[in-house]
Amino acid sequence: MDATEDELVAAIARVLSGAxxxxxxxxxxxxxxxxxxVGDLVLAADALIESxxxxxAISSARQIGYRAVxxxxxxxxxxxxxxxxxxVSLGLAxxxxxxxxxxxxxxxxxxADEYALSIVGGDLSRAAEVVISITVTGEVTPGGAVLRSGxxxxxxxxxxxxxxxxxxxxxxxxxxxxxxxxxxxxxxPLEEALERPTARVGExxxxxxxxxxxxxxxxxxxxxxxxxxxxxxxxxxELELARVPVAEALIDGADELGVDPLQLALxxxxxxxxxxxxPPAAVDDAALELRRAFGVSLAPIGRIIDGMDxxxxxxxxxxxxxxxxxxxxxRA
Amino acid sequence: MDATEDELVAAIARVLSGAxxxxxxxxxxxxxxxxxxVGDLVLAADALIESxxxxxAISSARQIGYRAVxxxxxxxxxxxxxxxxxxVSLGLAxxxxxxxxxxxxxxxxxxADEYALSIVGGDLSRAAEVVISITVTGEVTPGGAVLRSGxxxxxxxxxxxxxxxxxxxxxxxxxxxxxxxxxxxxxxPLEEALERPTARVGExxxxxxxxxxxxxxxxxxxxxxxxxxxxxxxxxxELELARVPVAEALIDGADELGVDPLQLALxxxxxxxxxxxxPPAAVDDAALELRRAFGVSLAPIGRIIDGMDxxxxxxxxxxxxxxxxxxxxxRA
Numbered sequence: 160m161d162a163t164e165d166e167l168v169a170a171i172a173r174v175l176s177g178a179x180x181x182x183x184x185x186x187x188x189x190x191x192x193x194x195x196x197v198g199d200l201v202l203a204a205d206a207l208i209e210s211x212x213x214x215x216a217i218s219s220a221r222q223i224g225y226r227a228v229x230x231x232x233x234x235x236x237x238x239x240x241x242x243x244x245x246x247v248s249l250g251l252a253x254x255x256x257x258x259x260x261x262x263x264x265x266x267x268x269x270x271a272d273e274y275a276l277s278i279v280g281g282d283l284s285r286a287a288e289v290v291i292s293i294t295v296t297g298e299v300t301p302g303g304a305v306l307r308s309g310x311x312x313x314x315x316x317x318x319x320x321x322x323x324x325x326x327x328x329x330x331x332x333x334x335x336x337x338x339x340x341x342x343x344x345x346x347x348p349l350e351e352a353l354e355r356p357t358a359r360v361g362e363x364x365x366x367x368x369x370x371x372x373x374x375x376x377x378x379x380x381x382x383x384x385x386x387x388x389x390x391x392x393x394x395x396x397e398l399e400l401a402r403v404p405v406a407e408a409l410i411d412g413a414d415e416l417g418v419d420p421l422q423l424a425l426x427x428x429x430x431x432x433x434x435x436x437x438p439p440a441a442v443d444d445a446a447l448e449l450r451r452a453f454g455v456s457l458a459p460i461g462r463i464i465d466g467m468d469x470x471x472x473x474x475x476x477x478x479x480x481x482x483x484x485x486x487x488x489x490r491a
Numbered sequence: 492m493d494a495t496e497d498e499l500v501a502a503i504a505r506v507l508s509g510a511x512x513x514x515x516x517x518x519x520x521x522x523x524x525x526x527x528x529v530g531d532l533v534l535a536a537d538a539l540i541e542s543x544x545x546x547x548a549i550s551s552a553r554q555i556g557y558r559a560v561x562x563x564x565x566x567x568x569x570x571x572x573x574x575x576x577x578x579v580s581l582g583l584a585x586x587x588x589x590x591x592x593x594x595x596x597x598x599x600x601x602x603a604d605e606y607a608l609s610i611v612g613g614d615l616s617r618a619a620e621v622v623i624s625i626t627v628t629g630e631v632t633p634g635g636a637v638l639r640s641g642x643x644x645x646x647x648x649x650x651x652x653x654x655x656x657x658x659x660x661x662x663x664x665x666x667x668x669x670x671x672x673x674x675x676x677x678x679x680p681l682e683e684a685l686e687r688p689t690a691r692v693g694e695x696x697x698x699x700x701x702x703x704x705x706x707x708x709x710x711x712x713x714x715x716x717x718x719x720x721x722x723x724x725x726x727x728x729e730l731e732l733a734r735v736p737v738a739e740a741l742i743d744g745a746d747e748l749g750v751d752p753l754q755l756a757l758x759x760x761x762x763x764x765x766x767x768x769x770p771p772a773a774v775d776d777a778a779l780e781l782r783r784a785f786g787v788s789l790a791p792i793g794r795i796i797d798g799m800d801x802x803x804x805x806x807x808x809x810x811x812x813x814x815x816x817x818x819x820x821x822r823a
Contacts, residue, residue, distance in 0.1 A: 165719070183531060184638050187723060189569035189707050190535035190629065192636040195527040199515060202611060203522035204578040204626060208618045237521035246536040248580075248624040279534060286540045292580040292624030294536060297522065304524040306516050375521050387497070391519060 162257040164283055170257065174264045175271075175278050181243075182279055191279035193244050199304060201297035203234035209252070209288040217332045220259045222354040223291070224266025230378065231295040232274045232358035233431040237376040238304040239367030240297035241360060242276040247293050250286025263291075274360060303367065307391035310373035310436035314463040316396055317442060319362050319432045319455055322381060323420055324406035326427020328353030330416050345412035352406065356431045362453055363433055369445035371435040382425040382483055385434060386469050392436070398461040398481055401474040425481075436463050494589040496615055502589065506596045507603075507610050513575075514611055523611035525576050531636060533629035535566035541584070541620040549664045552591045554686040555623070556598025562710065563627040564606045564690035565763040569708040570636040571699035572629035573692060574608040579625050582618025595623075606692060635699065639723035642705035642768035646795040648728055649774060651694050651764045651787055654713060655752055656738035658759020660685030662748050675747065680740035688763045694785055695765055701777035703767040714757040714815055717766060718801050724768070730793040730813055733806040757813075768795050 162170070172186040183192040207213055207227045215223075228245065235242045247267065251260065264278075271278050276295065328349035359376070366374060373392050377384050381403070389396050405424040413420040437445065439462075446457040461472070471481040494502070504518040515524040539545055539559045547555075560577065567574045579599065583592065596610075603610050608627065660681035691708070698706060705724050709716050713735070721728050737756040745752040769777065771794075778789040793804070803813040 183636065188639050189566040190533045190572070192570060192631070193532050193534065195532040200525050200527040201522045202525065202576060202578055202628070204580040204613050204624070206580040206582060206614060206616055206624060208582050208616050208622070210619050211617050234521040238524060240522070244534060246534055246626055248536040248538045250538060250540050250622060281536050282538060284538055284540050285543050286620070286622065287542050288619045290582060290618065290622050292536070292538060294578055294626035296534070299524070304515065307520050
């Protein structure tokens with residue numbers, strides 16, 4: 160590191176300056192002091208770790224910083240809450256210089272501005288690899304958070320947007336790292352999905368107002384996350400494979416990439432779409448409102464059933480237990 | 492890792508069960524939902540990183556977990572706030588097993604119980620080394636936080652408890668690792684200071700009520716932290732070296748350990764005492780109350796002066812600029 164800790168903190172404070180009126184004291188004290196909202200306080204923490212979640216040879220510091228904030232905001236969105244404040248705890252490998260750190264915070268600042276979030280503190284340390292641990296606080300009307308545990312048999316299962324593009328982007332980035340692939344029309348959207356994900360903050364709040372009984376984000380892939388929602392709700396689910404909204408760019412590039420698009424849509428992580436359960440009567444209106452307000456689709460992909468089975472139903476009506484092909488942080 | 496992520500999360504949730512009535516939803520959802528207090532919200536994050544802050548060969552998982560919580564609570568204490576909720580973001584090296592993780596959370600739980608703190612969430616990931624990133628939220632009466640920036644020329648400088656024992660404990664632990672030293676009377680207190688630090692929560696609130704104008708904890712050592720407090724307040728300070736409260740066990744063991752106790756008291760980290768500035772007239776009462784309520788001493792160690800100099804005054808009245816011998820996370 161080509162700066163002392165205090166020099167780096169001062170430089171970061173400059174990049175992040177301009178915190179809102181709710182912030183009494185920010186970076187540079189033992190802790191930040193902010194005014195809480197009137198609703199419930201929502202707290203989420205998510206770390207991006209170099210050997211697991213990103214590659215400095217593939218992604219720029221700015222992209223990594225942007226993504227690190229968005230994945231945390233997505234956890235707040237999944238509760239139907241609004242993001243408010245963030246803390247960043249950073250472990251820096253010895254070969255990282257101050258300019259890389261400033262770019263990282265530049266990307267974080269960009270995402271924070273986009274989601275009306277103030278980065279108010281954190282800490283810095285050396286580490287064997289780069290570790291970016293972020294905590295985001297959010298606010299939601301008292302009792303208004305949508306948990307994973309409220310799904311009831313008979314509910315429809317819905318998902319926002321489309322799935323698999325980020326996983327396709329990762330396959331593409333790795334193949335490019337190995338020297339394969341020229342630029343194709345489908346490549347841009349896959350790269351963007353991986354490097355600049357979107358957190359569904361407004362969509363989450365709207366799904367809550369539409370009557371969502373349970374909700375979570377798809378950060379680890381539908382095949383891993385749907386069973387988690389079902390386990391929390393003590394229910395099962397039928398997933399209609401033909402209705403899973405596979406990202407178009409992934410379908411376009413699948414042959415060249417040598418991947419099965421449905422498998423990536425089910426098993427790939429990093430999509431940050433929302434899956435929710437809601438009464439069947441609420442789905443059409445919710446889809447219309449989501450389309451109108453955000454230009455985002457809402458796909459009905461199955462239903463909640465009694466019991467504990469998670470069943471994948473194929474287009475021909477045959478069914479089988481859903482393979483848990485998603486992202487496990489230890490087994491992957 | 493000998494467990495899946497979901498199995499580990501379930502086991503951790505059992506260790507941490509029993510969250511208070513303010514917790515609407517805890518571990519196992521995308522985020523935690525809690526009821527905020529009526530005061531200002533205080534937010535602090537601090538990471539313990541294996542290659543920098545602890546050694547699994549020296550400290551048990553339980554000790555590491557306990558300490559990881561206390562160092563965060565200390566940041567809340569330094570604002571004169573009370574700890575409320577914590578999130579734990581954990582990166583786990585490949586050779587860590589589930590039982591080590593359970594012991595780690597056992598130690599965290601113990602510290603959390605001691606400081607009336609609820610651990611309500613976090614995340615897990617693989618990592619190249621063990622990384623424990625904790626965020627603690629606290630509560631303080633609106634506008635009641637004591638910042639680093641309020642010290643005024645003429646204020647007395649005070650410090651709670653004594654300094655240097657944790658740094659002495661680290662020297663001892665390393666020497667023991669090299670096969671030296673049998674058990675001595677002074678060894679126990681040094682080990683305890685390193686492995687079971689105390690966060691001065693009640694003391695911080697009492698110093699605020701006594702009129703502290705600026706406050707921080709001594710986590711990086713007085714010689715590093717005092718200049719930070721002065722810089723934030725745009726003031727200088729005179730530090731009377733003869734009044735620095737060096738830990739007794741460190742004085743007793745200094746010869747055998749081959750260290751200069753005053754140098755460790757000034758430059759060693761991990762003490763988690765509070766340094767504060769306050770009007771001279773307030774010091775005696777504050778010291779009496781601290782002694783009465785907590786059995787903790789309060790030493791006047793100098794005064795705040797105009798300008799930017801941090802001056803060390805020796806017993807013979809000679810003075811020199813204070814050497815910044817504390818703990819820099821990058822230069823150390």
